[in-house]
Amino acid sequence: MEEEEDRIQNLRSKATELLLRKEWKDSIEVYSELISLCHDQISNPHQNLDPNNLSKLKKSLCLALCNRAEARLNLQDYPQALQDCNEASQIGNTHFKTLLCKGKILLSLNQYGLALDCFKKASLDPNELENSEMLNGYLEKCKKFEFLSRTGAIDISDWVLNKFQGKPPELAEYIGSIDIKKSDISGRGLFATKNLDCGNLLLVTKAVAVERAIVPESVFQDSKEQAQLDMWKNFIDKILESIKKCVRTRDLICKLSNGENEDQLEVPDIDLFRPDGEDSSTFHDKKIDKEKLLNILDVNSLVEELISAKVLGKNSDVHGIGLWILSSFINHSCDPNVRRSHVGDHMMIHACRDIKAGEELTFAYFDVFTPFRDREEKAKNWGFVCKCKRCNLEKGVCSNQEMMEIEMFLGKGLDNGGVVYRLEENMRRWMVRGKGKGYLRSSFWRVYSEVYESERSLRKWGSKVPLMENVLDSVVDAVGSDERIVKLLMKGLKRKNGHNKGNGIVEMEKVMKLGRGLYGKIMKKQTLRTILIQLGN
Ligand SMILES: C[S@@+](CC[C@H](N)C(=O)[O-])C[C@H]1O[C@@H](n2cnc3c(N)ncnc32)[C@H](O)[C@@H]1O
Incomplete structure (x- = not known):
């Protein structure tokens, strides 16, 4: 003894x-x-x-x-x-x-x-x-x-005002008025359970793992590809490590789509994803084979979009890839109604326009300010044919001979004003109205924005192309808020009001609403105003 x-x-x-x-x-x-x-x-x-x-x-x-x-x-x-x-x-x-x-x-x-x-x-x-x-x-x-x-009363104003320096604010996970349901787009999707205003926060979720690396734009393609490959490998290792440690994480990852037979997948209860919800003991010790896991990561991993990089043009060489479980149920749309932003390892999702109860929430997996055929290619790389409303409409219009000609002119450096003029004329003839107009203008955003940004083009084409404000309103109505729209609007305001006279109250209110669509209601009004003005500089 x-x-x-x-x-x-x-x-x-x-x-x-x-x-x-x-x-x-x-x-x-x-x-x-x-x-x-x-x-x-x-x-x-x-x-x-x-x-x-x-x-x-x-x-x-x-x-x-x-x-x-x-x-x-x-x-x-x-x-x-x-x-x-x-x-x-x-x-x-x-x-x-x-x-x-x-x-x-x-x-x-x-x-x-x-x-x-x-x-x-x-x-x-x-x-x-x-x-x-x-x-x-x-x-x-x-x-x-x-x-x-x-x-969900999150406020990141101090960090933003501090130019995103130092440690990002610590965020709590938050699940707002959303639910997982069967989607008409594909498999399951996230849906709003009540009416929402533009800017409302819907979800704050922490990544299972994020891997970041500095991949300078200036390096050779080979080195860039190698850096991205290394990043992807490290990311997979991190995910494997999390899965090994936590059965709950593994089981939740198992509920994600691997891209096959999505319409047959079960619709999991959203409560499973609440950190305060299920106890890990209720989960089963299922094995997940590596091939299935790699497919799941392929379908659901996202590249970070850093607010700081976008607003201040900083850190644009920092690339990050991560897996955020609950937001992986959000389907893509070229006509999205929510946006994501990243603070540290957290992803925040907010409404980028007003949303009705029961509506499916969608965000853009890739840039939606590009013509139909480019988007079709990008969706193909993701492994799907986009079934959103906008693609359905544009598919018909874009097979039109004249439309093909316009697309061909784009690559040949034709006068942008001329392209806008032809496109507007054709839309009138094809009787494309309402949202359809906004869709096509978003698809040809590059030419529209170049015309409105150039004093020379405006002098030449100003009387033949629609007013910039009208075009921007229709684009916002079609695809929601976007940095590039705010930039152009702010530039237009400067042109109109002169550099030192400040901006009109009504116009600034409009920009602020776009700002709430861009970043969500997670900043004080004054902070949002500051970053929007920076965006226009
Ligand atoms: C991140 S998951 C989205 C959630 C998925 N629907 C599910 O049931 O788990 C991405 C997959 O959803 C499908 N998907 C997403 N957006 C789509 C769209 N606009 N059109 C067609 N399929 C889409 C594709 O199969 C894609 O690989």
Whole structure:
């Protein structure tokens, strides 16, 4: 018996030393040995332990489990760390260290409400007053995140005003008024469950993994391709690592499309994707083969679009690829109604126009300011034929002989004003009206924008082409807000009002509405105004 006690004592000292040295993997190994020794001692029927020894053993076991959980937490192995904490709580359910560790794990898993309960319980321990400042920090963070995940009241103004420097703001995950349903476009899609205003936040979701690399535009094509290949390989490794650590992540990834028989796929309950929802124990230990995983990543991974890169023209050489699970249910449309923006590893989705309850949410997988045939090619690279309303309409128009001629002229450097004039004339003859006009103008955005940007073109064609404001209104109506529209509008305003006279209130209101469509209502009005003015410079 004494011998066993000495062994326990030795293992404990060794493990503690490793833990203090932050040698997580080694400390886990020694703690595992210690834990199984404690288990053997407690359950051995020949031991005849007196209550005092039994209580001492249980205390050692509880502490070892909790310390192993701490080491696992540091390796981001949350499910196993949580299991250790749960076992430790069965032995001593008010053990301060266990409650603190469990709270930290739950916070990392974005389970804010449950984490808050742990920290609150820990704060009741009268023997831990010296830790109250640290505990208050966690309590405040949990309360803030719990509020944000319930309301989506996110404001990133300070970071934006600081020119996106420093660490991006910490965001809570948030699922707004959305649901997963069968889609008329393909397979499943995300849908609005209530009427939404342009700019409303719908989803904040953290990536399973993101891999970023600097790929300078100036390098040779070969080096660029190699850098992208390396990035993709590292990204896959990161995903494999997350899957190995967490059955829940693996099961959720398994629910994504691999591009085959999408219409037969089941429609999962959106609650499965809520961090505070299902417990990981309800998930099944299914295997996912590597080929299926690669197909899933191929269909669902997205390239980051960084706000800072777009607004300030900075970091444009930084490329990132990531997998965001819930937003992977969003189908593409060339006439999208939501947009995404990226802050750190979080993707935020907001309405880029007013949306009616029951409408499917769609964003653009690729640039929609390009002619039908280019988009058709891009969709093909994604592995699908686009079934959106706009493509259906343009498919008919674009097979028209005259339209083909116009497209041919585009490549031949013909006067852009002439192309716009012909296109407008033809739309009149083909009786293309309403949204259809906006669709075609968006498809030929390059020529329209070049005409409106050039004083020379405007002098020559100004009386024969429609007013820029009318064209921009129809394009916004067709494809929603876009940086390029705001840029042109701001330039037009400058031209009209002169450089120093400021912008008209009514016009600025219009630009602000476009800004809300671009970035969502996640910034104070003044901050949004500042970045929109920068966009026009
Ligand atoms: C990221 S997933 C979108 C969610 C998917 N529909 C599902 O059920 O999981 C991308 C896949 O959806 C389909 N898809 C998305 N947008 C589409 C569109 N506009 N037209 C046709 N298929 C589309 C394609 O099969 C594409 O590979």
